[in-house]
């Protein structure tokens with residue numbers, strides 16, 4: 001006879017309502033309260049519960065002979081043991097989940113007064129072994145087979161169960177409290193993500209505006225640069241300004257030379273005029289007026305007229321000084337042609353634009369536009385060389401492009417972060433989003449030759465204890481539910497039976513001659529995160545049983561009170 005852990009009994013016991021257990025004392029041996037109504041027909045013929053077309057005489061109930069195909073005529077003996085619903089594999093399983101759940105009685109019912117009622121398989125009835133785990137009142141051995149006596153131990157067993165139940169309830173309370181904290185934390189983290197999304201949206205608006213204004217600026221700069229003077233190809237140094245300076249220097253030289261020459265000629269003519277005037281003046285003083293020579297008299301009168309007329313511009317010493325100043329060398333005049341000749345085209349342009357900057361904005365734009373139009377027109381008509389291609393990008397355009405690129409990069413970065421957060425918000429983080437709180441936290445456990453690690457919502461890994469690289473057993477893909485049906489170990493560190501949440505980890509490291517590694521992480525309620533068991537069900541297909549408060553009190557359907565199945 002199997003000996004089962006006390007906890008297993010307790011779990012079963014917890015699922016049978018006490019009120020029903022106490023309700024009917026006159027029912028046949030081995031019948032639970034939920035089936036009592038089927039046995040009230042006596043002394044009428046008894047219809048087999050699950051095959052009511054077959055009726056037997058009520059006296060044949062519990063006569064140690066199996067008459068009904070569903071075994072319902074032998075609830076208190078082992079005669080129909082072969083059709084018992086409680087199999088040796090799941091001796092104390094879910095026998096009380098409804099009359100019609102399976103077409104057979106769940107087993108022999110023990111009232112277990114002072115404790116919790118329970119069922120044992122029919123095969124355990126009168127088998128000479130006291131099944132105290134499920135039948136603490138010893139009623140399964142009512143026949144005293146082989147002189148066996150199973151005194152009622154429900155008092156002490158019930159007491160111990162209640163002590164343990166208290167501990168269990170405390171643990172459950174603590175685990176639920178932890179879950180509540182995790183849910184709160186998950187909500188906080190989610191809120192942070194939502195807030196961050198709002199911030200990023202605002203940042204994106206700003207970054208988009210900045211990009212579009214920099215785009216505009218680049219276009220403007222390109223247009224402006226296109227219309228600007230630049231040195232001709234092949235010209236190594238200096239722009240139009242320096243060409244102009246060269247021309248000016250040359251012209252100034254010519255003008256100065258001419259001025260010098262003209263001044264010399266002037267001085268010469270001045271001297272000759274003076275000489276002539278002196279001759280005529282002397283002639284007027286010395287001629288004989290009594291000599292009647294009409295020609296001489298006319299000449300003297302003309303001279304007197306000439307002398308009486310205004311003499312023209314008076315000699316001005318200041319003008320002469322000015323002329324002398326002008327004719328000094330350029331160096332003496334402070335003109336440094338070298339500086340002008342070495343001026344770069346950029347400087348020329350800067351000067352131009354600085355000048356422009358002094359104009360009121362509308363006029364500046366107008367002037368700028370006109371100049372640009374003029375230049376473009378000249379380019380289009382082949383009068384000016386089109387320097388926009390071939391002459392290389394100006395520094396101003398390069399700078400504008402660099403700024404635009406940096407702004408676009410910033411925008412892209414923010415958009416990427418936003419997308420990541422939005423995807424995260426849409427992701428399934430389990431009931432109440434609880435796994436958001438522990439995402440990325442890892443727990444590990446040695447098993448066999450490996451140390452296994454589970455990082456919540458991320459991955460599972462396997463690392464040889466003797467050293468060597470770790471192997472990825474799958475990356476988190478989704479949350480699923482699975483149905484499990486297992487004995488709950490005495491220490492409660494196991495899955496039990498029912499629906500459980502499972503984390504599917506897929507697409508891990510490829511398995512030689514096999515699939516990519518994958519792991520199903522099945523979860524059950526526990527006070528702390530803990531890997532209980534790891535198995536490799538098939539080559540490179542793993543199963544982890546893990547306890548965590550994250551699933552306490554929340555069943556996979558989302559109902560929040562399933563304490564009896566959890567922990």
Ligand code: MAN
Pocket residue numbers: 462471511512536539540
């Ligand atoms: C490693 C481990 C094992 C796996 C084999 C398959 O040894 O990952 O779990 O079965 O590789 O070759």
